[in-house]
Amino acid sequence: xxxxxxxxxxxxxxxxxxxxxxxxxxxxxxxxxxxxxxxxxxxxxxxxxxxxxxxxxxxxxxxxxxxxxxxxxxxxxxxxxxxxxxxxxxxxxxxxxxxxxxxxxxxxxxxxxxxxxxxxxxxxxxxxxxxxxxxxxxxxxxxxxxxxxxxxxxxxxxxxxxxxxxxxxxxxxxxxxxxxxxxxx
Amino acid sequence: xxxxxxxxxxxxxxxxxxxxxxxxxxxxxxxxxxxxxxxxxxxxxxxxxxxxxxxxxxxxxxxxxxxxxxxxxxxxxxxxxxxxxxxxxxxxxxxxxxxxxxxxxxxxxxxxxxxxxxxxxxxxxxxxxxxxxxxxxxxxxxxxxxxxxxxxxxxxxxxxxxxxxxxxxxxxxxxxxxxxxxxxx
DNA sequence: TAGATTGTTAATCGATTAACAATC
DNA sequence: TAGATTGTTAATCGATTAACAATC
Numbered sequence: 368x369x370x371x372x373x374x375x376x377x378x379x380x381x382x383x384x385x386x387x388x389x390x391x392x393x394x395x396x397x398x399x400x401x402x403x404x405x406x407x408x409x410x411x412x413x414x415x416x417x418x419x420x421x422x423x424x425x426x427x428x429x430x431x432x433x434x435x436x437x438x439x440x441x442x443x444x445x446x447x448x449x450x451x452x453x454x455x456x457x458x459x460x461x462x463x464x465x466x467x468x469x470x471x472x473x474x475x476x477x478x479x480x481x482x483x484x485x486x487x488x489x490x491x492x493x494x495x496x497x498x499x500x501x502x503x504x505x506x507x508x509x510x511x512x513x514x515x516x517x518x519x520x521x522x523x524x525x526x527x528x529x530x531x532x533x534x535x536x537x538x539x540x541x542x543x544x545x546x547x548x549x550x551x552x
Numbered sequence: 553x554x555x556x557x558x559x560x561x562x563x564x565x566x567x568x569x570x571x572x573x574x575x576x577x578x579x580x581x582x583x584x585x586x587x588x589x590x591x592x593x594x595x596x597x598x599x600x601x602x603x604x605x606x607x608x609x610x611x612x613x614x615x616x617x618x619x620x621x622x623x624x625x626x627x628x629x630x631x632x633x634x635x636x637x638x639x640x641x642x643x644x645x646x647x648x649x650x651x652x653x654x655x656x657x658x659x660x661x662x663x664x665x666x667x668x669x670x671x672x673x674x675x676x677x678x679x680x681x682x683x684x685x686x687x688x689x690x691x692x693x694x695x696x697x698x699x700x701x702x703x704x705x706x707x708x709x710x711x712x713x714x715x716x717x718x719x720x721x722x723x724x725x726x727x728x729x730x731x732x733x734x735x736x737x
Numbered sequence: 738t739a740g741a742t743t744g745t746t747a748a749t750c751g752a753t754t755a756a757c758a759a760t761c
Numbered sequence: 762t763a764g765a766t767t768g769t770t771a772a773t774c775g776a777t778t779a780a781c782a783a784t785c
Contacts, residue, residue, distance in 0.1 A: 369742065381742095382778050389744060397743040398785040415728045422724070429618040434720065436614050441704075441721060450724050488731055489724065513727040515720070519626075529730045531723045535619065535700070536626060538716045539607070539635050539674065542698040543600045545714045546673055554766065566766095567754050574768060582767040583761040 369400040411447070419449050421486045423511070425456045425502050426494030427465075427472050430517060434491060435467045454485050458498070475505065482509035489513040496520040503530070554585040601634060606671045608639045608696070610687050611679030612647055612657050615702060616640070619676060620652045639670050643683075660690065667694035674698040681705040688715070 370381040377384065388394055388406075391413050395401045411417045422438070424431055438452045455467060458475040465472050473481060481487075490511045494502050499518035506514055507525050514530040516522055519537065524530050555566040562569065573579055573591075576598050580586045596602045607623070609616055623637045640652060643660040650657050658666060666672075675696045679687050684703035691699055692710050699715040701707055704722065709715050 371742090380778065382780095383776090385742095385744065386777075393744070395743050396785055397783070398741045400742065414725070415731050416725055420724075420728050420731065429614075429621050433614040433618040437720070448721070450721055450728075489727060491724075513731055515724055515727065529727055531727055533718070533720060533723055535622070535676075535718060536633070536635055538718055539605075539676075539700055540599070540601055542674060542700065542714055542716055543605050543635075546600050546605065546698055556766085565754065567756095568752090570766095570768065571753075578768070580767050581761055582759065583765045585766065 368403050370395070373401065416447075416449060419451050420488055422450055422452045422489045422491060423454045423456060423478070423482065423485070423487045424452055424491040424493060425475065425478070425506075426492060426498075427455050427457045427462055427467060428493060431455070431491075431493035432467050434493065435470065439468050450489075452491075454481060454487065458494075475502070478505050479509045482511060487511055489515070492516045492518060492522075494518060553588050555580070558586065596632070601632075604634050604636050605673055607635055607637045607674045607676060608641060608663070608667065608670070608672045609637060609676040609678065610641045610660065610663070610691075611677060611683075612640050612642045612650075612652060613678060613680075616676075616678035617652050619678065620655065624653050635674075637676075639666060639672065643679075660687070663690050664694045667696060672696055674700070677701045677703060677707075679703060 370384040374381045374384045385395075392409070394406050394409060408417070424435060424438075427435070435452060435455065438450060441448050442451055452470070455470050455472045456475045456478050457463060457472050460474075462472050463474050487509065488511065490506050490513070492499055492502050492506075492514060496518040497520075499516060499520050499522050503514060503516070503522045503524055507528065512525075512528045514522075514524065514528065515533055516530055517533050517535075519534045522530060555569040559566045559569045570580075577594070579591050579594060593602070609620060609623075612620070620637060620640065623635060626633050627636055637655070640655050640657045641660045641663050642648060642657050645659075647657050648659050672694065673696065675691050675698070677684055677687050677691075677699055681703040682705075684701060684705050684707050688699060688701070688707045688709055692713065697710075697713045699707075699709065699713065700718055701715055702718050702720075704719045707715060
């Protein structure tokens, strides 16, 4: 497949496909193009998606429970889907011990002691906004350096920690800009 | 508040704050800075966030139900939060008629007829990946031109329709790039 | 070989920053 | 008035695109 075809699929120019790939190496053959399966595997390796990533979810409310089911289904049904949700945490004593799908809910206080043993590398934060900062700090103590935060609030993390925000309403608010306003034609 | 202070909060340079605001008008006073409450209100208006946006949710599974509760809580508790979830749709006859929070689930087939009467301007798509495209097409027929898609699949929409993707796993896969690989130091 | 397409260099484009006259 | 900060213009920076020698 040529850079032209790849770009068509991705919605970018052929030149950009080649330039971006050049950051990581040489994957194509002059006059021929790219061998798709080979390119896919190389990129999966480069992007760290070729091996299991062990994930904890903190805050087992309705959104958290939904994400447990969603992630678990994809992990079991989709070959090569390497995001593995392996532990749940909550600070509510009434929830601790309960099961969601195949997983039991641990005490949030045990995050620090359990994370290393379980090999947790990433955490999903689905707690109320007012608790997100303290949970992020608990993750820091547990040496978890990749966080996906669903709480609609800014969270301050150490410099070596990466945090992504998944604020659903924020995304909807972005879309709102494109709605026909009452003031528009 | 000066562009310097605003930039510090937003994590951008003072010059960029001024340049970006200049796209929409003149909001500051020389020597003084910006009046924050006025600026906030102006921007809310410009971004179409100053009036109610009526939203439908399609696909009332566990993720959909969680989002209903989440949106409804923010709408009722947060002043000025104008995203109003007003209708639920599902194609499963066993779900139609059931209530989730304050809302009843409608037949997906009724989307086209109900959307105009309900003033739906935006839709959240939380159906399985294999149904996302047909649901997007139903939205097009219902003249809904802003979609937030949670299904992990590409959806083709008309040119006048805006679609945002909220693929949780994709965000986690992005984070994976920054994890220390087995091959790194 | 002739045609096609890569990887890369040079040119272009757009976005960010620096600088400053205007003025609160 | 003197100091501060805007809105805007010019300079800089980085990202995208065009072009092409290398070569499959």
